[in-house]
Amino acid sequence: MSISRETEGAQLRSSGSGVVILIAGVVLGVAAAVLTARRGVTGWPFALTFGVLIAVGEMVQFRVDRTRNRAPIATSAALGYCLLRGPQVAIPPDVAQVVAVAAAATAIGVLPRILAGLWWDAVVSCRRLLSVGAAAVVFGAVAPNNLSWNGSASHAVPLGGAMLLAVSSAAALDAIVGAGQATEHYNKPFPAALRDELGVTARIGMAMAISGILLAAGTSIAGLWAPPLVIVPLLLTQFAFRRYSSAQRTYRATVRSMARSTEIAGFSSPGQNARTAALAVAIGNDLGLTPARMEALEYAALLSGVGQLALADPSPGGASLLRTREERQRAAEIGAAVIERSGVLDHVAEIVRHSNDPYRHGRANNSAIPVESGIVNVALAYEQLVGEGSGQSPDKAMESIGLGIGAEYDPVVVESLRRIVGRGFRF
Numbered sequence: 313m314s315i316s317r318e319t320e321g322a323q324l325r326s327s328g329s330g331v332v333i334l335i336a337g338v339v340l341g342v343a344a345a346v347l348t349a350r351r352g353v354t355g356w357p358f359a360l361t362f363g364v365l366i367a368v369g370e371m372v373q374f375r376v377d378r379t380r381n382r383a384p385i386a387t388s389a390a391l392g393y394c395l396l397r398g399p400q401v402a403i404p405p406d407v408a409q410v411v412a413v414a415a416a417a418t419a420i421g422v423l424p425r426i427l428a429g430l431w432w433d434a435v436v437s438c439r440r441l442l443s444v445g446a447a448a449v450v451f452g453a454v455a456p457n458n459l460s461w462n463g464s465a466s467h468a469v470p471l472g473g474a475m476l477l478a479v480s481s482a483a484a485l486d487a488i489v490g491a492g493q494a495t496e497h498y499n500k501p502f503p504a505a506l507r508d509e510l511g512v513t514a515r516i517g518m519a520m521a522i523s524g525i526l527l528a529a530g531t532s533i534a535g536l537w538a539p540p541l542v543i544v545p546l547l548l549t550q551f552a553f554r555r556y557s558s559a560q561r562t563y564r565a566t567v568r569s570m571a572r573s574t575e576i577a578g579f580s581s582p583g584q585n586a587r588t589a590a591l592a593v594a595i596g597n598d599l600g601l602t603p604a605r606m607e608a609l610e611y612a613a614l615l616s617g618v619g620q621l622a623l624a625d626p627s628p629g630g631a632s633l634l635r636t637r638e639e640r641q642r643a644a645e646i647g648a649a650v651i652e653r654s655g656v657l658d659h660v661a662e663i664v665r666h667s668n669d670p671y672r673h674g675r676a677n678n679s680a681i682p683v684e685s686g687i688v689n690v691a692l693a694y695e696q697l698v699g700e701g702s703g704q705s706p707d708k709a710m711e712s713i714g715l716g717i718g719a720e721y722d723p724v725v726v727e728s729l730r731r732i733v734g735r736g737f738r739f
Contacts, residue, residue: 337438341415347408354403363417365389370421390414391524394448398460400535410448443482451478479521504600571614579620589613592691612663619647640668686722
């Protein structure tokens, strides 16, 4: 295993849930297209306008959190299209037409990305299509056809409530599906995965949903003059997200470069830091840590050996466990001080500072010490026992680590490691 990296090209998830989502999305899109072809398309100008917006949004999608692509323009446009109601829209699109337009526009929008070899996740696109379908079904069920933006509160209030309910149902469905995928992919407890998905929904998803409502309301009242006015702020937001994403990539590259310095100097074996980080991330997922804590944990595992550069001689094969406790704790203090000098990684420095503390004299008596420190301690010990060139079997390594439960190692973390190894984790 290795720590997560940005990848290129179309991605088709091989997991069971990914296959189900992909099939469901394709079947829904094809069925909607067939029904729409039989009934005929109503409101061609609106269908074309929103279809173009969805296609452009899919074309310029991007990644922010290393786990999925984001297409705020496409999502807002698709939600806006399913929420259209007069007076400018004579005949609102039905559910089948909404899904058909969204599916066709998505296919057209991702085609240039596929041809250019840019990253695209078919499962995430199908998730968006399913969410839009859910919003269209809910909106059609709770908003009678005679409701329109006619200037009266008796229509505006129910329409606004129906729109909020529709986009909330779309967000809830996507969060539940995403949590299920995270549980399958990363063995994260479902409640923790759902918490993370709802957090993302609160920060990003609802912003896209509100933009969709504004797009629908504006178009329903002012006609096709409204979409450009609503989309411009979304374009600026997308530009800001892209800048943030670029800064995060630079940030991660800097951390990895710092981590490789110990390998170049001979204080750790090639790939040791990456293997330790991979195992630490797996344990963090198993324990249900939040995304922010997961990122700090990964960085701390990568940088846990930086302090060894201040020691006189490298450990044979990077085996820091062969050093005395005083040397290891001194290295951890030096490493934390080096990391703190960056000015932005204080939370990572705190994890590294206590990463060599024995559990009995550390976290067992001081709850302020983060559990991430215990995770790094256990992950590093397991890597040095099982990693490249060590020769021990996973069972033998678990037996050795088990002898230090409660004294050297956090029992909760060791139990998590036992579950992960039992599920077949290998470097």
